[in-house]
Amino acid sequence: MSTPAEAEDVGEKRVTWAELYFDLVFVLAITQVSGLLHHHHDATGLVRALVVFVPVYWCWVGTTVQANIRDVDNPRDRLGILLVGLAGLFMALAIPGAYGGRGVLLGAAYWLARVVLLLLLVRIPGVWRGPYGVGVLVSGPLLVAGGLLPDGPRLALWAAAALGDLAAPTVFRRRLAKVAYHPAHMPERFALFLLVALGESIVGIGGTAASARLDAAELAAVAAAFTISASLWWQYFVYAADAMRHAVVTADSRRDVVRRIFQYGHLALVAGVIGVAVGFGETVADPWRALGPGAVALLYGGCALYLLTFGYTRWMMFRQVATTRIGAAAVTLVLLPAVVRLPALVVLVVLAVLLVALNVLEHLRVERTSRAAAAPVPASVPPTAPGA
Structure with missing residues (x-):
């Protein structure tokens, strides 16, 4: 940047x-x-x-x-x-x-x-x-x-x-x-605003943990919450930011990309992060306490909204379905009622494992796509073969 x-x-x-x-x-x-x-x-x-x-x-x-x-x-x-x-x-x-x-x-x-x-x-x-x-x-x-x-x-x-x-x-x-519209300036500005929101998730972790005893369970909760926050950052800045920049640079109608992807899409992304940040404030202070439906809905629902928004932005940019992110959002929502009565630490760890697994899967898909793009195409295979 x-x-x-x-x-x-x-x-x-x-x-x-x-x-x-x-x-x-x-x-x-x-x-x-x-x-x-x-x-x-x-x-x-x-x-x-x-x-x-x-x-x-x-x-x-x-x-x-x-x-x-x-x-x-x-x-x-x-x-x-x-x-x-x-x-x-x-x-x-x-x-x-x-x-x-x-x-x-x-x-x-x-x-x-x-x-x-x-x-x-x-x-x-x-x-x-x-x-x-x-x-x-x-x-x-x-x-x-x-x-x-x-x-x-x-x-x-x-x-x-x-x-x-x-x-x-x-x-x-x-x-x-x-x-x-200047195409490079707009993606950078909205990415910076999302960083501001992600900073609030760190505050949600640290503001609560700073006054806790910081025993092993509380430190584990801090580590799990940070992993969730870092995974959300990874999803955007490793896998989505460059695609959004490419979309606005190459768009026939920058007006539509700015409106759909940045003005509307980032409203949902930031709202999701705020929900997660508030959820952190409910979890780290007492890792063994069951959170209840409100706090779990903010944490898991905010995460699901964040991932589903990538499904929306990818479709708007490239008319492609973000299957992995939509699938992860669906799993998150399915898990929500199941973890309501579990200790906060378990709730955090389950979500952290899910997001890390999603990032690993995205990485493998990117690597596979990169290798396929770099491989020589046999003369007998049409370069625009369906499904390539």
Whole structure:
């Protein structure tokens, strides 16, 4: 991965230092979403956490797209990115009390971020007739209005705002076809955001373990949880990241790849990792305690969502079925009810073994494909034979 000081070639757009500093705000934001889910991880809690997470994520996406399509390495845009970062910090501070007294702060901070982003792009003709305009004219006001309402109506209005934001790239896809995306910058930015989320899984392990006795069972639980986190990292950065970059570089419609694979696909990937991270917080502290359905659903369900998303992205990129990952996700979901009453350590070890086995299987498949591609093709065999 190139750094802000390096690039593969002169024409490749680089991630700027301002963008990397901006990401630090979202380290806190993801931690706050995880904390909200930790305290309420029933079905209602999942919906409430997701509804709060979408505007946080969409604020980051809007800034990333703005930095991708323009040169932001100048004082005006640096200050704009930092101002959006300040708004993101206000959002992060509001999340713990989002369904209490800080709802207006969350909505107002998001609205501020969307107004700043629209102003940064105001020179682009008709920019308000698109996702940035939806943020300023629709979802921002809905979030502020929701913050003034009681809990139930607030959740409904915020859900409508989140759906409006998520639908905007699809509704305005023809207009977005005119946008010239830089292909190398976009995969790198979304990979960095996933790294931020994976960092939260490490916090989920260490934050709990730091106050434990750290006997043999607790250290084993830490090792198993880290193996799970590292396996999730391996699935993306060893097997998927280059394919996603290749897909956006070679796509006939970069707009569709950006929308389907990055904006939507990575929302699911990050949500899955957050679920796993919260599950870690429930397991490491007391390895011999049975977790119960809520914590196991977060841990195994988050992992299954993460793997199933690769099935979605692979189909969208290449119209190919990711059989190994979909199969592993299915096994994870089948195991979920069976491990509910088992000790947390056993739950972690079972999932770690499954993910390691998946990575080994993926490695063997890649090696087999590489050897087949390197082998000479007999003259009698057509180079495009079916099933090759």
